[in-house]
Amino acid sequence: MMREVAIIGVGMTKFGELWDLSFRQMIIEAGARALEDANIDGKQIDAMYVGNMSSGQFISQEHTASLIADHAGLVPIPSTRVEGACASGGLALRQAVIAVASGIHDFVVAAGIEKMTDVMSEQATGALATAADQEWEVYAGATFPGLYALMARRHMYEFGTTEEQMAMVAVKNHSNACMNPCAQYHMKITVENVLKSPPVVLPLKLLDCSPITDGAACVVVAPAEKARKMDRVPVLVAGTGQASDTISLHSRQSLTGLRATVEAARMAYKMAGVGPNDIDVAEVHDCFTIAEIMAIEDLGFCKKGEGGKLTEEGQTEIGGRIPVNTSGGLKGKGHPVGATGIAQVVEIVQQLRGEAGKRQVKGAEIGLTHNVGGTGGTAVVHIFKRGD
Amino acid sequence: MAAPRFWREIPNRYNLIGTKCGNCNKVLFPPRYICPHCRRMGKLEPYKLSRRGKIVTYGVVHVAPEGFEDQVPYVLAIVELEDGPRLTTQVVDCDPNEVKIGDEVELVFRRIGSDNEDGVIYYGFKFRKV
Ligand SMILES: [Zn+2]
Numbered sequence: 001m002m003r004e005v006a007i008i009g010v011g012m013t014k015f016g017e018l019w020d021l022s023f024r025q026m027i028i029e030a031g032a033r034a035l036e037d038a039n040i041d042g043k044q045i046d047a048m049y050v051g052n053m054s055s056g057q058f059i060s061q062e063h064t065a066s067l068i069a070d071h072a073g074l075v076p077i078p079s080t081r082v083e084g085a086c087a088s089g090g091l092a093l094r095q096a097v098i099a100v101a102s103g104i105h106d107f108v109v110a111a112g113i114e115k116m117t118d119v120m121s122e123q124a125t126g127a128l129a130t131a132a133d134q135e136w137e138v139y140a141g142a143t144f145p146g147l148y149a150l151m152a153r154r155h156m157y158e159f160g161t162t163e164e165q166m167a168m169v170a171v172k173n174h175s176n177a178c179m180n181p182c183a184q185y186h187m188k189i190t191v192e193n194v195l196k197s198p199p200v201v202l203p204l205k206l207l208d209c210s211p212i213t214d215g216a217a218c219v220v221v222a223p224a225e226k227a228r229k230m231d232r233v234p235v236l237v238a239g240t241g242q243a244s245d246t247i248s249l250h251s252r253q254s255l256t257g258l259r260a261t262v263e264a265a266r267m268a269y270k271m272a273g274v275g276p277n278d279i280d281v282a283e284v285h286d287c288f289t290i291a292e293i294m295a296i297e298d299l300g301f302c303k304k305g306e307g308g309k310l311t312e313e314g315q316t317e318i319g320g321r322i323p324v325n326t327s328g329g330l331k332g333k334g335h336p337v338g339a340t341g342i343a344q345v346v347e348i349v350q351q352l353r354g355e356a357g358k359r360q361v362k363g364a365e366i367g368l369t370h371n372v373g374g375t376g377g378t379a380v381v382h383i384f385k386r387g388d
Numbered sequence: 389m390a391a392p393r394f395w396r397e398i399p400n401r402y403n404l405i406g407t408k409c410g411n412c413n414k415v416l417f418p419p420r421y422i423c424p425h426c427r428r429m430g431k432l433e434p435y436k437l438s439r440r441g442k443i444v445t446y447g448v449v450h451v452a453p454e455g456f457e458d459q460v461p462y463v464l465a466i467v468e469l470e471d472g473p474r475l476t477t478q479v480v481d482c483d484p485n486e487v488k489i490g491d492e493v494e495l496v497f498r499r500i501g502s503d504n505e506d507g508v509i510y511y512g513f514k515f516r517k518v
Binding site for chain 2: 122137140142143146151152153201202203204248250251255
């Protein structure tokens, strides 16, 4: 990287069905918390990148980057919306990191937001499906759970992954969410609850799926030298990687992993000079339980096909070999699509600072975030390190 | 989906016409406008695909998207055609519990779905077990 970059402030709203909060209120609440955490004033912000998948479909409002700059009192700074379906937040962070690393800007806000519950849940599901190929997937009757069910079935067929192992991902993430005040669900579930929940697209049941959520999250990106002058543990962005793949699942040779994840991770690990065994804590994109199993394999925490087993052994729990989704993940914390990639960073920064409370992974020094768009047409991976 | 957007793809959807690259000989479906392997050096031509293939993976849809509600439960699958390309489709005329990976299937012409607002009905390919 041209110059070292750090995250100096993080903030988010509670995730959930926030009927009393508008899009504008949510982003301002998250932004104000991030600036307060960074101990800087709005006047110091040079630019903003906003991750937002589909405000047009969810609240009939486009041009949200300008709207946010306006309502945050930040005009005339440059404000840019970044879209990569459910990876929009991760992409916004990457743009902010590149902007600071290049020296063009010093203080940049990377934001993420989605207001999903102002429409009926069928409309929200339809809006999410626009991240798949409309002409050749959705046309045939595919939905997002449908496409992930296709991956789940193939993973079960090739590696013997079981519905119980998938259920254990949901059980773990709900358990972690109970310790996160910002999470949508504070409700423990059992493997049996998951297996007996209503079928969505079998083999995936309702409790294998992440929910529809409102939420916003913001982080402040700055040169590392500024972070080192602050009176707290600096958290550096050690690596960033992004990759693309075919938009439709049927165009890929492998249906049991995401090539975009593998490529983005390779890029991020190389830049950070670390490998999968060095990661102490990870937030991965568990839009469906099978997605977490594939992610931990694709990120190299175990061999391809062993993600179910790693989960069953408890290795991804807090206290395990590689704690995954300590925040509750998309499943337990909620999945406001554009905000997800930024909320993952909020969790990792809190973990590396030692501020994660009951969810704290002891001695965490290196953390990873992994954010996926659609069925893997986009993936983005970031690696963070304590800078002290 | 607006009607012109559907009509545009009718030849491909009704007759399963994809593209073949004269440079690398790969058969591509859905049809493409540039060969992803050869890019500008590719030579794409229309290619009528075989109507048989086998199931690579499948799921059983219980919560359907708009326009498909009356069809649940239905089998959503990825089928690999004998010519190589794969497509997303439904497997019909069978008990969803009797579908397996590797099953041989053939194309049938069926109603796909309907646009609830305009009342337009869409037709195209589905597959059934051989
Ligand atoms: Zn070619």
